[in-house]
Amino acid sequence: MRRRHLLAGLAASPAPTLALSQPAEVDLLLALAVDASGSIDPDEFQLQREGYAEALTHPGVLAAIRGKPRGAIAVAMVEWGSPGGAATVVEWMRLSDGASAIALAEAVLRAPRSGQSWNAIGDALDHCAALIAQAPFRATERVIDLSGDGPDLRSRTPAPVARDAAVGSGITINALAVAAAGQVTRAGEPLAETYRREVIGGPGAFVVTAEDRRDISRALRAKLIREIA
Template structure:
């Protein structure tokens, strides 16, 4: 698998949340569960890169493409993430991040059997064009998009909870064969959510096999609301 970890660093992500986010990815990538999923896969290795994103055109490759096949290579890759300085940028352009991630998949030196973008964020697309157009372009290129909507702030102080960001990601961001989304509702559960998500992605489990199902009794999200 070719996997892009596309991580939100928009201004709404405070320093504490960014640190939790970084620590969660580092811990998950070096966990026994993720290493086992990689080694028991059909190839025994994955190609991976870690991209941070914010507004339109604001993309930062924290850890460039590398192969993870064992604990040593996982720790080498994770160390690049852990040691990089934190950044915060304005706006939230999921559409631009998806475009950049697709370009990175299409232009890397690897040829995986699957191509996946794992995108996390704490708000809807508000810059850079329609998020659904960017999603559909990725799907046309054969790339699956999975989501990690971050719902870490209290409902009383955050518009993201009123928006139901998990529903937004389901309806407007993710797509492709076996695509799924795992909402994160507290800092304490972030690491567990990332680890589970990586295992499911690497193992190639579908929503049904992973027992992750979408609600079918709610109104669809109007994806263009913030575009």
């Protein structure tokens, strides 16, 4: 029922065309790096997927895209957790209107969950940077949008090192910290502060916070509009 409700408002849109048939130029390459580590149980994982699908189809997000010069962005989704094990679960898709939003949301909801453990954020950033470099679209703006509920733990490449390499190649990294109010990391600070110090980088980089996975859709929607606009 939830999935039908998510997409019902856009169902009247014409069928989407394949991403590869679209012009190569877009306004933004956006790699969504989503926490799929062992701390997330199946119900939480489903809430997270539905939050992303809802945010990507929201009229405010689509309006922000239409306001850009080319009126289109390209989006891919990566799941991360295991050291060196980040996986692309949704390949690059062009997002420009209601029809393409439906196609992207369905791809997000259908993608099998990848096998992940621990919290290897640095390796996730490395994976996303390589994914952006190989994208079948071109854009002057390139962003990694990482969400997680914990700090970097067992990356082969520490998060600050991977962050600096990505920023050096012209990529901006923003973060969504999924953490309850009052929760602190082992360093004794809020997760958002750890992400500010170790994860984000590039011009205008920022962190937003979701109180739990039920709050992801709201937080991600605001974040996407800010990134796009």
